[in-house]
Amino acid sequence: MRTVEVPLEARAYPIHIGPGLLPSLGGRLAEACPAPTAAIISDDNVAPLYGKIAVASMKHAGYRTALMVIKAGEQSKSLAMASGLYGDLAKASIERTSPVISLGGGVVGDLTGFIAATWLRGVPFVQVPTTLEADVDAAVGGKTAVNHEAGKNLIGAFHQPRMVLIDTSTLATLGERDVRAGLAESVKHGVIRDAGLFAWHEANVEAILGRDEEVLAELIERNCRIKAEVVATDEREAGLRAILNFGHTIGHAIESDGHYALRHGECVAIGMVAAARIAVVREMIPGSEADRITALLDRLGLPTRAPRPVDVGVLMAYMLQDKKVAGGRIRFVLPTRIGEVVTVSDVSEEEIAAGVEAIQAE
Secondary structure (H helix, E strand, O other), X not given: OEEEEEOXXXXXXXXXXXXXXXXXXHHHHHHHOOOOEEEEEXXXXXXXXXXXXXXXXXXXXXXXXXXXXXXXXXXXXXXXXXXXXXXXXXXXXXXXXXXXXXXXXXXXXXXXXXXXXXXXXXXXXXXXXXXXXXXXXHOOOOEEEEEEOOEEEEEEEEOOOOEEEEEHHHHHHOOHHHHHHXXXXXXXXHHHHOHHHHHXXXXXXXXXXXXXXXXXXXXXXXXXXXXXXXXXXXXXXXXXXXXXXXXXXXXXXXXXXXXXXXXXXXXXXXXXXXXXXXHHHOOOOOHHHHHHHHHHXXXXXXXXXXXXXXXXXXXXXXXXXXXXXXXXEOOEEEEEEOOEXXXXXXXXXXXXXXXXXXXXXX
C-alpha cells in the first residue's frame, strides 16, 4: 500500500492507495470517525459492484450503515438530488459525527461532498473513488459542488475529506473510455507542475493503457502528491491552486454546451489543446510544445477537437458565467513551458477565438 499525506494541519488526512483496500474501509474509519451511524452514497453503476463490500466492512466495524444509490451521470449533481438525499440522511439518523462516504467517480464525490459540507453544517466526509479521474484529481482537495442551469459546479463548498481510500482493484471494472478520460487530469498535472511526469506519460503510454497495476499505482501516487502539495499551499484557491484549472475554462464551457454528453476528462483534454494554442498565439510557448501536448493526448486516445461545431460566442457566454471569472474577466491558465503555467486575465476575444479554432470540429 502507498500512502500520501495531505498536510492541512488540523484538517490533514491520508490518501491510501493499493489493491484490495475496500474491505478495510470500516476498520480505518472506526479510528478516524467513530459514530453509531454512517451513510454511503453511490450510483447505479458502482453500487451493484462494490456497495455490498463497503456496507459489510462498515457494519463489521460497528456502524449502522445506509446505502443510498443515485442515477449515474452529471444530471444527478443537482440541488434537487441533494434535497432528496438530505431526507434520506434524516431517516438514517446521520448525526454530526456520522461519516458520509462517497463510493464512485467524480460526480458522486462532488455531490456527496456538498451534502456532507451542508448537512448539520458539516459532517465527516470520506472519499472512496472508483474511477481514474477521481483517483488522480477529484477525490483530493476538498472541492465539492452541484451544477446549476447557468453552468457547472457553480454551487459548492470547500470541505476536506477525513480520508481518501483508493482501491486500485476497482479500476478493473472501469470502461475503456472512462480510463482514458481520467488520464486527461494526469496529463494536466504534468503540464502545470511536473515536466518529468509528462515525459513519464510519453514513455509509458502502452503500459498505462494496458492497465499495468504497478504503472497505474505509480501514476495515481504521483498525481496525488502533486495535488496534495498544491492544496496544502493554497487550500481555497486564493492563488496557486488556480493552476489546477488548466484546460477547464474552455473545457467546462464545452461540457455545459454539450449538455454533459462528453466525459469531464474528455472536455479537459479539448480545453488543454485550446489553452495551449492561446499560449502559442501570445508567444508564451513555441508551437512545438503545444503540439507535444496534443500528441500525447492523441496517443492516450483522448479527443483534441470538439465532436461537433462550436460557436465561440456561445462558449464565451458559458465562460463568463464560470466561477473562475474575476472582475468580469475570464481567467485562463496558460503554459509557459511543459511543467510550468501562469494565470492570466487579459486574454482577448481574438485570442480565445484562435484557441476555439484549434479545437473546432473537422
